[in-house]
Amino acid sequence: MNAKNEITGWQLFFLIVQTQVGVGILSMPSDIGKVAKQDAWISMVLAGVLVQIIILLYIFLLSRFPEDTYFGIVNFCFGSILGKIIMSTYLLYFIGVLVASLTNFHHIIATWIFTDTPKWVIMLLFSIPAVYMARENIVLIARFKMLISFMLPILIFVLGWVYIQPQFLYLLPIGGSGLNAIIAGIKPAIFALMGFEAFLFFAFYVKTDRKKELRKGALATAFVTTFYVFTIITTQVFFYIKEIIVVPYPVLYIMKALKFTILERIDLVFITVWMVIALSSFISFLFIAGNTMEQLLSKQKHTKMVYFIMVMAFLGALIPTSMLEMKEFMEVLLPGSLIFTVAIPILTMIISLFKKSSQKEKSA
Amino acid sequence: MKKTFLILLCSASILLSSCWDERLLKDLQLVYTVGYDVGENGEVDVTSVVPPIDPSNKNGTATFKTGHTLRDARYNADLNVSEHIDYSKLQVMLLGDELARQDIYSFLDVLYRNSRNNLNGRVGVVDGSASDLLFQPVTSQKSTSEYYSGIIESAELISVLPPVSLQTACTLIFDPGGDLYLPYLTYNEELQRAEVEGLALFNQKKFTGEILTPQLSTLFTLLINRQGDIVRFTRKYTEDETPEIANYMTIELHNSDVSIKVKGDQQLTTHISAKILINIVEYSPNHIMAENKIPDIEKWWEKELEKDSEEMIQIMKKAKSDALGIGRRVSAFHPEQWDEKTWKDTYVEMPFEVDFEVEVVGTGIID
């Protein structure tokens, strides 16, 4: 059916959605709310627009080189030595992301369900399915993501219960927190949307009808933004803004207060469902990191790279012990991510514009 | 081969290690009801009520006094209870009168901080000491542990109380533009039962001592749109009928549409307008339709409800309690006039206009 290593536009859509949506969504409303107050959703919309523009830049860059992977383009633009250096920094960045998501995941599990279980056990359990999936090829991963995406509506469904007694007044006055606060809120909002850089790597596998299908990747980030805006608004009509700031995982907190006839404490059930979504995001990065390393070392298979990277990420995640250390790490990683998702791709694009035109002149 | 060995090693190490967070239900003592009081030297007394294991034995309920905080109470309780005590199925939390007059958030904090606690539980304020109330015998089919959540829930059903769970209480405590209200319970010596006295009004995090009687709290529940399945008002409609009971008319709410708006530029005024459709469910003189009494009845109810609302607002102003959430509207629609610090003073001065519109839509199956 599918030739090996080729995905469709919709599969790209779900790959990107599932890379962006992870555990972050559970804490995101509170992270943005801290800065932008009741206008957090405006910040999110603006951040969504920005990310959309970045994605369009990506599409522009990638459609100039339909035959090349992203690193192929980087190598072409920067030369192979500088290209390799850039690739290794990317690899480090991805390992950083993996460490961060592993620790974040553990933190949720540890605060919410397993207070006493050692960190390494939880992370080991988490990494088993991750490695099991990430060592496969892109087609199987895409299938996995599509299957898992049936779980996204669960969140919407559960959060929908908030709208039985919503307090829309908490959203007013719109723009009341001031322009500066809203703009400052864009930063955490973009961090929440992180994962869209996966587009750079997954788009390579879309081979048929490329121009049209790549747009579905842009649609994916638009979808995620809408999804996030919905989540933010839902938490804000449920909690008073000061409460959101105190509560680190407002989404889970909402579920904690809901009561159904068959089950109470939906949060406990939900967190396990969401674990799979978090895993899915983790798998994407693990796969990308494995591929980066494969290309860096010019190997044929990424399977062994995935094992190696998983071990690295696992060991890395064991180092930060306190919340504070984790926070420091995030403070380095998040701004750093902007270099890899925005700066380097744009630089590559500019150089490629020059290089291509000079090449044309040569051939002409 | 190596890989298999590694997998085996990993799984064995997991399998052999014990289960760290295991909490077997059979080893736990579930606490359904808990009471907080101010004890001697400013300490806190915690009274926990545990449901009996044997359903036929109502009096098997264990009640005991412990600790300073909920955490402390758990620790102390483990010293004298055969099983590990667990608060994650907490249904009701009762606060003693004296304690409620202090900052109650600091007592509730532990509940919000620990992920295991149930935020669906109810909170209530008790006339006097919660511990005294919980030690009182109760003549009920249910055991003491389930009794208190039962009476609060049944009062919510007939709209005497608006539903307030621990979670909604927390939101109300945080919100400067609205104040907390909690059920107020007393013990009736004669009936040997606890009773819902009405609604305790809070100013910020402290109990003001003012209470809305069930009659007014029903109206309050209606105005904040948190009514239960049944909203019922009974008033003395006439004076001269015999027997005495014939003077009373009972109506049930069919449908209601309440809007609370804050209007004005300099001087803000609160407009409360309510359109309610009612069914007359009890009125023995009959012939409502035949004698064309309906317009009179509607007018009379409008006046009656407006009068009650005025009374309710006066009580709330006296308590400096903005339970209706007027401040929320001011901050939303008139942010330039919103000042969190002086809000309560503004509130007390604020004029209210109440307008009820009553329409009788049914008289039951007799005229």
Added chain:
Amino acid sequence: MDQDKNYLKIPEQKINEYENTQNLFEDLSFFLGNTEDFSKRPLSYDDGEAICMYMSTLLDGEKLEKSIEWFQRSIWEVGEITTTLNIQSISPDETINQVGLRLVKGQALIWVKKENGWEGVSIDSPIDHYRAIQEPKNEQIVRGSHAGFNESLLTNIHQIRTKIRSQHLVIRYLTIGKEANTTCVLIYLNNVVNHMNVEEYIMRLQAVDSDIAFSIGYLEEFIEDDSWSPFPQFLNTERPDRVVANISEGRIAMMIEGSPTALVAPMNFFAFYQSPDDYNGRFLVGSFYRLLRLGSFLIALLLPAFYIAIISFHFEVIPDELALPAKRAVEGIPYSPLIEALILELTIELIREAGIRLPNPIGQTIGIVGGLVIGDAVVNAGLISNLMIIVVALTAISSFVVPSVEMNTTVRILRFPFMILASMFGFFGIAIMGTVLIIHLIKLESLRSPYLSPIAPFHLKGAKDMFIRLPSYLQNTRSADANPVNKRRQGYSRWWKNEREK
């Protein structure tokens, strides 16, 4: 006689090279290891000598006698050998090896030595000592055909042929087993099936280097995609109607001589949950029961694990009203929930296993004794909580709902890892195990087609007949997992509905 006979050369020797029937018989007998059921019967023949050779244990003597009679009469009356349905002439160029194979396969051979050479005839007269056509015991249905396969390959193919009388139905014979020489047959619809699949299937069958192939289940392990997977990748069925339905979807059925089971591939997970009953009843009812069956998969897999997780980790999720009864039920049980569940689950497996082996009336008794008496006594003794009995009983019932025996056993085995992980990590453990299982299913292939076909990769059209069963006239396309060449099954059959309204 030739004293320095080279015995090693015997298999390669051609019939033509023999001088008389006696030598031929001796060599064949030697080739067959001097087996004692290798018999001969000299025939009278006018211009030479004739001999009939056969394995006496493979042939129906009476039929053989009749055929020989017919043979002789035709020679007397016509003067030459007339071939009939079961009398075929064979070339004298065949080697001893080939002739020996014919004998082993059950043919009687008549060799005539004439002056100008040999002439050979094979006679088929198989013993028809087969079971009558019965409804398969483990795949009973309420409505529809009650026929089942039996051990005779011919009868089985006959049953399929009579259901699809099409020029496109292709039967392909293969021989498997170096020693057993079992006849194996592939059946498919030529105009529907994807020929890549057929070639793959044939390739795998030919690659089997086993000495004997005594049953389908044995053979399945040689040819399936992943033997380590707990899930069956090929459908085993004894129902001709099920095979026919699958063939018409573009799948390939394989049967071997002596086995009443057909092995159908490529399958997907959901097809295991289809039963002929779904199509014979009303479509709403069929859909309901199919959803029920899929639900039963989840119950059978997860319910005990879920219960263990709740009782030992997350009892917060029990509603307030149920918390106290649940607490009372588990009060005073000495064992941990996992041990409790394992004891009961294993008891039920024991009862089931015992019930199969025992004759029917005793089997039922065991079921009742096991189910009722042990269940009741164990609760009274306070060993196991009554909630656990409910959970395990429900699980056991759910696992038997699957209309495929293999899937049923799979589900029963798979719930143990779930239970163990649930007892260690609660919901988290279940989620991890569930994810691993999902990933495994996504990776799994059946004859190189994705196993979770209509949902991963996702095809909305394929889902028409997977979760629910739409009315037959709406199922115009074939399911995509078998990747059929001809996707369209039928046109719109109910055009008359609009006509009448006009």
